[in-house]
Amino acid sequence: xxxxxxxxxxxxxxxxxxxxxxxxxxxxxxxxxxxxxxxxxxxxxxxxxxxxxxxxxxxxxxxxxxxxxxxxxxxxxxxxxxxxxxxxxxxxxxxxxxxxxxxxxxxxxxxxxxxxxxxxxxxxxxxxxxxxxxxxxxxxxxxxxxxxxxxxxxxxxxxxxxxxxxxxxxxxxxxxxxxxxxxxxxxxxxxxxxxxxxxxxxxxxxxxxxxxxxxxxxxxxxxxxxxxxxxxxxxxxxxxxxxxxxxxxxxxxxxxxxxxxxxxxxxxxxxxxxxxxxxxxxxxxxxxxxxxxxxxxxxxxxxxxxxxxxxxxxxxxxxxxxxxxxxxxxxxxxxxxxxxxxxxxxxxxxxx
Amino acid sequence: xxxxxxxxxxxxxxxxxxxxxxxxxxxxxxxxxxxxxxxxxxxxxxxxxxxxxxxxxxxxxxxxxxxxxxxxxxxxxxxxxxxxxxxxxxxxxxxxxxxxxxxxxxxxxxxxxxxxxxxxxxxxxxxxxxxxxxxxxxxxxxxxxxxxxxxxxxxxxxxxxxxxxxxxxxxxxxxxxxxxxxxxxxxxxxxxxxxxxxxxxxxxxxxxxxxxxxxxxxxxxxxxxxxxxxxxxxxxxxxxxxxxxxxxxxxxxxxxxxxxxxxxxxxxxxxxxxxxxxxxxxxxxxxxxxxxxxxxxxxxxxxxxxxxxxxxxxxxxxxxxxxxxxxxxxxxxxxxxxxxxxxxxxxxxxxx
Numbered sequence: 186x187x188x189x190x191x192x193x194x195x196x197x198x199x200x201x202x203x204x205x206x207x208x209x210x211x212x213x214x215x216x217x218x219x220x221x222x223x224x225x226x227x228x229x230x231x232x233x234x235x236x237x238x239x240x241x242x243x244x245x246x247x248x249x250x251x252x253x254x255x256x257x258x259x260x261x262x263x264x265x266x267x268x269x270x271x272x273x274x275x276x277x278x279x280x281x282x283x284x285x286x287x288x289x290x291x292x293x294x295x296x297x298x299x300x301x302x303x304x305x306x307x308x309x310x311x312x313x314x315x316x317x318x319x320x321x322x323x324x325x326x327x328x329x330x331x332x333x334x335x336x337x338x339x340x341x342x343x344x345x346x347x348x349x350x351x352x353x354x355x356x357x358x359x360x361x362x363x364x365x366x367x368x369x370x371x372x373x374x375x376x377x378x379x380x381x382x383x384x385x386x387x388x389x390x391x392x393x394x395x396x397x398x399x400x401x402x403x404x405x406x407x408x409x410x411x412x413x414x415x416x417x418x419x420x421x422x423x424x425x426x427x428x429x430x431x432x433x434x435x436x437x438x439x440x441x442x443x444x445x446x447x448x449x450x451x452x453x454x455x456x457x458x459x460x461x462x463x464x465x466x467x468x469x470x471x472x473x474x475x476x477x478x479x480x481x482x483x484x485x486x487x488x489x490x491x492x493x494x495x496x497x498x499x500x501x502x503x504x505x506x507x508x509x510x511x512x513x514x515x516x517x518x519x520x521x522x523x524x525x526x527x528x529x530x531x532x533x534x535x536x537x
Numbered sequence: 538x539x540x541x542x543x544x545x546x547x548x549x550x551x552x553x554x555x556x557x558x559x560x561x562x563x564x565x566x567x568x569x570x571x572x573x574x575x576x577x578x579x580x581x582x583x584x585x586x587x588x589x590x591x592x593x594x595x596x597x598x599x600x601x602x603x604x605x606x607x608x609x610x611x612x613x614x615x616x617x618x619x620x621x622x623x624x625x626x627x628x629x630x631x632x633x634x635x636x637x638x639x640x641x642x643x644x645x646x647x648x649x650x651x652x653x654x655x656x657x658x659x660x661x662x663x664x665x666x667x668x669x670x671x672x673x674x675x676x677x678x679x680x681x682x683x684x685x686x687x688x689x690x691x692x693x694x695x696x697x698x699x700x701x702x703x704x705x706x707x708x709x710x711x712x713x714x715x716x717x718x719x720x721x722x723x724x725x726x727x728x729x730x731x732x733x734x735x736x737x738x739x740x741x742x743x744x745x746x747x748x749x750x751x752x753x754x755x756x757x758x759x760x761x762x763x764x765x766x767x768x769x770x771x772x773x774x775x776x777x778x779x780x781x782x783x784x785x786x787x788x789x790x791x792x793x794x795x796x797x798x799x800x801x802x803x804x805x806x807x808x809x810x811x812x813x814x815x816x817x818x819x820x821x822x823x824x825x826x827x828x829x830x831x832x833x834x835x836x837x838x839x840x841x842x843x844x845x846x847x848x849x850x851x852x853x854x855x856x857x858x859x860x861x862x863x864x865x866x867x868x869x870x871x872x873x874x875x876x877x878x879x880x881x882x883x884x885x886x887x888x889x
Contacts, residue, residue, distance in 0.1 A: 332780060333779065333780040334779075334780065334811070334813075335779025335780055335811060335813065335814060336813055391748065392747075392748055392749035393747060393748070393749065394747065394748050395744075395745055395746065395747055395748070396743065396744055396745070396746050396747070396748045396751045396783055396784045396787065397744035397745065397781065397784060399748045399783045400779065400780045400781070400782070400783060401780065424786075424829075425829070425832050427685065427686075427687025427752065427790050427832055427833045428684060428685040428686065428687055428752045428753065428790070428791075429749065429752070430752070430786050430787065430790050430829070430832075431748055431751045431752060431783040431784065431786045431787030431790070432748045432749060432783065433786075434776075434782050434783045434785075434786040435748065435782065435783030438779050438780070438782050438783070439780075459686070459687060461686075461687065461688055462687060462832075465832075473825075473828060473829065476825060477776075477777070477782070477825065480777050480779055480782075480814075480817075481779045
């Protein structure tokens with residue numbers, strides 16, 4: 186949950202055929218900001234499609250958006266209520282059900298990115314049928330994913346890769362997509378995880394695709410484009426993550442990126458949730474990703490490094506970025522801090 | 538479909554809780570030996586669990602085993618009829634249905650490794666229920682695969698990897714498992730594809746597992762073992778395959794192999810079914826696999842190279858193996874040809 190400015194990336198092309206928005210953000214009974222990652226991500230990156238928030242009386246977390254009942258949100262144009270919170274089990278809590286029913290009755294679709302499927306809860310299924318509304322599980326991959334081909338597609342592609350999970354690959358891709366848009370460059374953010382999909386209004390949950398089809402899914406996600414069009418693809422996992430490397434690999438080969446941006450958190454020494462493993466160096470990730478990525482794009486290159494400096498002061502962050510930039514001979518920036526370093530990184534991605 | 542000697546690898550441990558055997562091999566209406574890969578694999582590597590074959594009248598392909606009706610096979614102890622043929626669509630042909638019903642009525646379970654699921658054919662489902670028999674789709678992964686951990690397990694592991702798909706990773710693993718058994722080494726063949734699973738009597742179809750769980754599936758497949766126990770794991774795809782590299786990567790990290798055997802076909806210059814791509818060199822595969830594999834097993838090493846010389850004469854094969862062995866400084870053998878080269882490869886795998 187890192188701050189971001191209010192200006193949104195444009196996703197018009199996606200939302201036309203994607204998730205029904207604007208959204209009402211549902212915060213459940215959450216008292217822990219860390220669990221409201223999806224709601225904050227939507228507020229930060231899709232504010233123009235967020236009408237307000239709705240929470241149970243004892244919730245203490247807020248996005249700062251208007252507090253609206255489902256009926257109020259509907260009357261202001263909301264199309265869906267998004268479950269904007271998670272809990273450690275990834276399940277739909279019993280206490281949330283009355284609020285979800287209220288949303289359906291008010292005429293809103295419900296969108297969830299949780300492991301548990303909305304459609305498996307019979308009372309919701311019946312209420313949705315009665316109200317003629319949809320229960321949308323964004324963790325459900327599309328039905329007919331073709332086997333990949335590896336063949337080169339037209340257009341340009343940028344992929345964020347990382348030294349670990351959960352250190353800024355989505356935020357970096359979103360910030361780059363926003364910066365490209367600000368420069369008038371025709372581009373699309375391509376989402377590969379549940380929060381990204383809600384922000385973009387479409388995408389493919391890479392981790393939920395059957396392994397044999399994972400590269401095919403990545404190919405489907407960034408189809409043939411105009412020669413000067415960019416797809417900015419949200420990375421997943423890490424090529425050196427002992428558990429999720431397969432997803433990263435399929436995404437790399439299927440995305441056939443022209444440009445990589447390597448995401449790293451300099452304060453993290455051990456993998457998140459897998460403390461037995463040290464975080465690999467940025468150098469190792471660059472070296473391996475280039476070797477592997479050449480297979481589907483011989484022209485692959487590194488645009489620079491996105492350093493997650495949320496654990497550092499501004500002075501420490503600037504010093505860390507400068508040092509790393511000299512060491513690697515590459516632009517290094519924190520997209521959330523922005524500034525001239527980030528502009529330099531964008532220039533490098535564009536090959537300027 | 539390469540020849541192999543009659544002596545079978547022992548899978549007693551698996552079959553106890555695995556697929557019901559002995560098998561009757563069903564050849565359908567096949568007139569093309571290439572489509573009967575599964576039947577030939579079972580004949581070659583699990584002959585002690587194959588009672589005979591059954592085919593439609595106009596089939597011309599034979600395994601050379603006794604021709605038996607389902608009722609005859611049942612009376613000789615068969616437990617299941619295995620669909621030992623494929624067709625290009627991976628579907629269950631209408632003409633096969635009467636034979637499948639006959640098998641169920643005779644008291645046999647049916648085992649299939651096809652893409653199409655037996656249980657989706659209602660006439661089979663009803664007949665199986667009536668006869669109290671199972672319809673077993675080996676392409677169905679286990680229900681509760683845990684997310685991996687990457688943590689080191691006890692025991693030794695060998696993984697076959699390749700420069701492409703379909704060039705001998707399964708046969709190599711089976712031949713190594715047989716050679717280990719002949720030397721009295723406690724080992725298990727671990728199957729990762731449908732034919733391997735039928736041969737072993739158990740296993741996990743890696744390509745059918747959801748991407749996020751693929752490394753976890755590989756961990757489940759080769760669990761903690763005694764310090765001197767070896768798992769010989771059937772590889773899948775190639776780390777440089779543009780479409781299937783994700784499966785190979787998950788299998789590598791999840792298998793945490795001590796020893797790699799690299800499988801290669803010297804006569805193949807382009808990827809099978811993906812002609813736009815050249816087959817990578819054995820050197821590239823070794824280099825990358827060692828770099829990546831160190832992540833979950835820092836002691837990973839190459840045992841040698843398995844060269845598929847089925848397209849060469851004996852003299853050509855010997856020359857090719859000798860040349861490659863000198864070039865790489867590693868043992869090189871064709872497990873199907875066997876001989877002293879293969880014994881040297883086995884020694885090297887064992888670290889002798």
